[in-house]
Amino acid sequence: MKSRTRRAAVALSALVIGAAALSTTGSATSQRPLTADELLREMTLEEKVGQLFVTYAYGRTADTADPANREEFGVDTPAEVVRKYHLGGIIHFSWTNSLYEPEQIARHSNGVQEAAINSGARVPLLISTDQEQGKVTRIGEPATQFPGNMALGAGRSPEDARLAAEITGRELRAMGLNVNFAPDGDVNVNPANPVIGVRSFSADPQLAARLTEAQVRGYQDAGARGVSSSVKHFPGHGDTATDSHTGLPVIEHNRRQWEQLDKPPFAAAIRAGTDSVMSAHIVVPKLDDSGDPATLSPTVLTGMLREELGYRGVVVTDSLQMQGVREQHPDAEIPVLALQAGADVLLMPQNLQVAIDGVLRAVRDGRLTEQRIDRSVRRVLELKERRGVLANPFVDPSEVDSAVGTPEHLADAQRITDRTTTVLRNENVLPLRDPRKVLVTGAGEDATAALAEDVGARGPRSTALPTGKQPSPEEIDRAVRRAADNDVTVVLTNAAWDADNSAQLDLVDRLARTGKPVVAVAVQDPYDAGHVDAPAWVATYSDKAVAMESLTKVLFGERSPAGELPVEVPDPQRPGNPKYPFGFGLTW
Known part of the structure; x- marks a missing residue:
């Protein structure tokens, strides 16, 4: 039986430090938190195994009872989920009802932390x-919003990438979050990739590597004021046309291709000291002939990541609920295989109790040793120690508003985004020449509304007419009729290259044939521009309001476009010949 005397001291120490942190006048306690090794020596096997699991819980506060918790975890509140399973971590999503506004998130964070250190x-x-x-993006406004990785790739600035990560990390930490599963280091060399796309910095591995390294440093260099980064998805998810959420992608890169295309961003992240690396649920048969996804592959996680790249930090799996990892093995076996492969943190198993029981049974049966469990637990504890989580897990909710979405952060975000807008085609349309009436149509209610507002702020009468990602013939006809009554039409596209969304291409084509000035804007993947011509094509890589403001500045000539394509835009009519090559971008 483990002694609880020392553990009580640990809990008291953490609570005292937390109280000091929450006080505006209190001084730090002289008691020190236990080190990773000291904590490890105090844990039971069940508590060690719990430290390896990160999952979600439902509820606006730590003590909110939600029927979904009872159904999935057998208890009512997030705090009870933490206590029951001795969890190492919690992950937040909007659908778990845990992300609303910054102060609420901070109080939720403190609540689950208190549950953890008291049990x-x-x-x-x-x-x-x-x-x-x-x-x-899981946390929206008033948190500072950025346009994402591919936009940063178009901007080409490691300093901008670093600053975006630093701001994001500092705001997350102010809300009590200490890990961000970012940046995405995948090199998006497949334009048909349904799951990565604009989440990637670039199709160029060296550009992706520079920006990945910059973001790791941005998240982590602030120390206890920043967050742990987790570069993903190792060994590289960029060349697939299958979504690992719904299937098991197979990537046929050989060793030479992997070293040239996929490896550079992960190697750069490791050089920068990334706290964790997330695995991919992909099969790489020319690198590992086991047939298992990389998450369950000793060849990939131990051989390639740890031994070849020399990585010594935490390896976290992608969600174990995804179909890509569940196709071949039962849920009780998946976490065991992941640990055997070299993973440390097991993220979101399909059934948490089944997963934990599977690991405990594997230890008792000798398939896993307690020493193997200890290695992973030590890495997790050392990460918590390094980021100051053991010393002080609490935040001050009263200070959140002064740290999240500040005027300085918002101004930095706008300046960074202004450098990313990319003009691909311009047949004497841009900049606009004092239009009186502008129609904004196409994909995205929020994006069309934001752009119409920004255009209207410049003087013209502007109208938003969203038609969605799959406009009907009637919606297309309506937009074409409305275009006739306006001087200029700006039409937004979002993944129009996808066959399911091809009606957007019909919309652009019909508008272009009206003879009125038309500006088509790809607000996600720039690949849309290769599929249909318009008098002007612009890529923003994002449909967020900050990107719409930057677009408006280019439309009205307030700023010259500065972005350069971070990927190649293919021409579907001429395979092998780009419609717009890597690095292309018009300016004036």
Whole structure:
């Protein structure tokens, strides 16, 4: 039986430090938190195994009872989920009802941290989310918004990438989050990639590597004021046409291709000291002939990542609920295989109790040793120690508003975004010449509304007419009729290259044939511009309001476009010949 005397001291120490942090006048306690090794020696096997799991819980506060918790975890509140399973971490999503506004998030963070240090292993939590920015953004305004990785790739500035990550990390930490599952280091060399796309910096591995390294440093160099980064998805998810959420992608890169295309961003992240690396649920048969996804492959996680690249930090799996990792093995076996492969943190298993029981049974059966569990737990604890989580897991909710979405952060975000807008085609349309009436149509209610507002602020009468990603023939006809009554039409496209969304291409084509000035804008993947011509084509790589403001500045000639394509835009009619080559971008 482990002694609880020392553990009580750990809990008391953490609470005292937390109280000092929350006080505006209190001084730091002289008690020190236990080190990673000291904590490890105090844990039972069940508590060690719990430290390896990160999952979600439902509820606006740590003590909010939600029927979804009872159904999935057998208890009512997030705090009870933490206590029951001795969790190492919590991950937040909007669908878990845990992300609303910054002060609420901070109070939720403090609540689950208090639950953690008052139960089980008495160890504070890793609290995480996927705030990649751009397409994958979990916390919206008033938190500072950026256009995402591919836009940063168009801007070409490592300093901008670093600053974007620093601002994002500092704001997350102010809300009590200490891990960001970012940046995405995948090199998007496949324009048909349904899951990465604009989440990637570039199709050029060296550009992707420079910006990945810059973001790791941005997230982490602030120390206890920043967050842990987690570069993903190793060994590289950029060349697939299958979404690993719904299937098991197979990437046929051989060793030479992997070293040239996929490896550079991960090697750069490791050089920068990334706290964690996230695995991919992909099969790489020319690198590992086991047939297992990389998450379950000793060849990939131990051989390539740890032994070849020399990585010594935490390896975290992508969500274990994704189909890409569940196709070949039962849920109780998946976490065991992941640990055997070299993973440390097991993210979001399909059934948490089944997963934990599977690991415990594997230890008791000898398939996993307790020493193997200890290695992973030590890495997790050392990460918490390094980021100051063991010393002080709490934040001050009263200070959140002065740290999140500040005027300085918003101004930096706008300046960075202004350098990313890329003009691909311009048949004497841009900049606009004092239009009186402007129609903004196409994909995205929020984006069309934001752009119409920004245009209207410049003087013209502007109208938003969203038609969605799959406009009907009637919606297309309506937009064409409305275009006839306006001087200029700006039409937004979003993944129009996807066959499911091809009606957007019909919309652009019909508008272009009206003879009125038309500006087509790809607000996600720039690949749309290769599929249909318009008098002007612009790529913003994002549909966020900050990107729409930057676009408006280019439309009205307030700024010259400065972005350069970070990927090649193919011409579907001429395979092998780009419609717009890598690095292309018009300016004036």
